Amino acid sequence: MQFDYLKHVKGGLDRHAVLDELMQAYGKDVWNFAFFMTHRRELADDISQEVFIKVFEHLYNFRGQSSVKTWLLAITRNTARDVLRSAWIRRVTLMPSRYEAQQSHPSAERETIDKLMTEQVWAVVLKLPPKLREVLLLSIHYGLSMNEMADMLGVSTGTVKSRLHRARNAVNRKLDEDAVLTGGEKWT
Template sequence: MERPYWVSLTSGYDRNEVLTDLMRQYGDDVWNFAFFLTRRFDAADDICQEVFIMAFKGLYSFRGESSVKSWLLTIARNKSLNYLKSAFIRKVTLLDKVIPRERASPSAEAVMFDRLESAELWDHVMQLPRKLKEVIILDYHYGMAIKEIAAMLQLSEGTVKSRMFRAKQRMSELLKEEREYGI
């Protein structure tokens, strides 16, 4: 639930308290979205931290033209895409595929996915191309409206609807293949 003071934040508010409140309320959403886009635990940690640092610096400039959640997820999306474009990550990702790293204990994300009844469905979502994956995640996981998704991704509502249709169509194909071939 949105807090009204975020829309009209002025310099009289304690930014540390507001930031703590933002992190408590949206921290998991930001981390999960970064993980969905990057598929890397370490990257999601770093990106989440960068998002809240950026939000802390820009608290007083938030104009309330979108929800706070959309604002934070937009920052997370941009940071994730920049991360994926970097030459460093392409090299590290390739190295991880050649020499896989072992995790000492399961992450919170892994535990969460294990508990979800729809874990295999999310596995299929993760196989989709990024453009299709984004709209599915923002719609079904975060419950955002088409208009809000369009504004966040800087696309027309028609494009979002088209991507949503293609994503659902591709998901149907993947599920049908799984049932038929046991893939």
């Protein structure tokens, strides 16, 4: 809501100040989404920079058809896809980074258990096919509606619902398989 004025502005704003505000408000979301798309911290850094350069250059082109957050995530998605399709990325294999959850908990035992569970879930989510992973992350992590995701991804709402359902089932199935193998409790 705080950036609704952008859809009415055609010029005259201090773009540097607006960019600073957008980076403060959504910089972490943009970086996280870039990381989830690429699995690489260094690429997420580069993509985030590229996203905000594009936003700076096209700030007056924001039409307000979606929220600013959805607009930024769409730019992030498209930029990440372009980077992943580039010839350089296809030829060079980098070692993937591990997701590191940073949380504070009252006891060391609780912290260790929670960290292991979080790592297990993220490992499963990050192994999903890109189309399933992105709808799951957009829904759960970023809280986008079905319509916002459909607009952002350029697919129908039914396709988003189907992908989200398949993603959740895949995660639950994998976590249940892992529980059976390790003798733990089922997740579902």
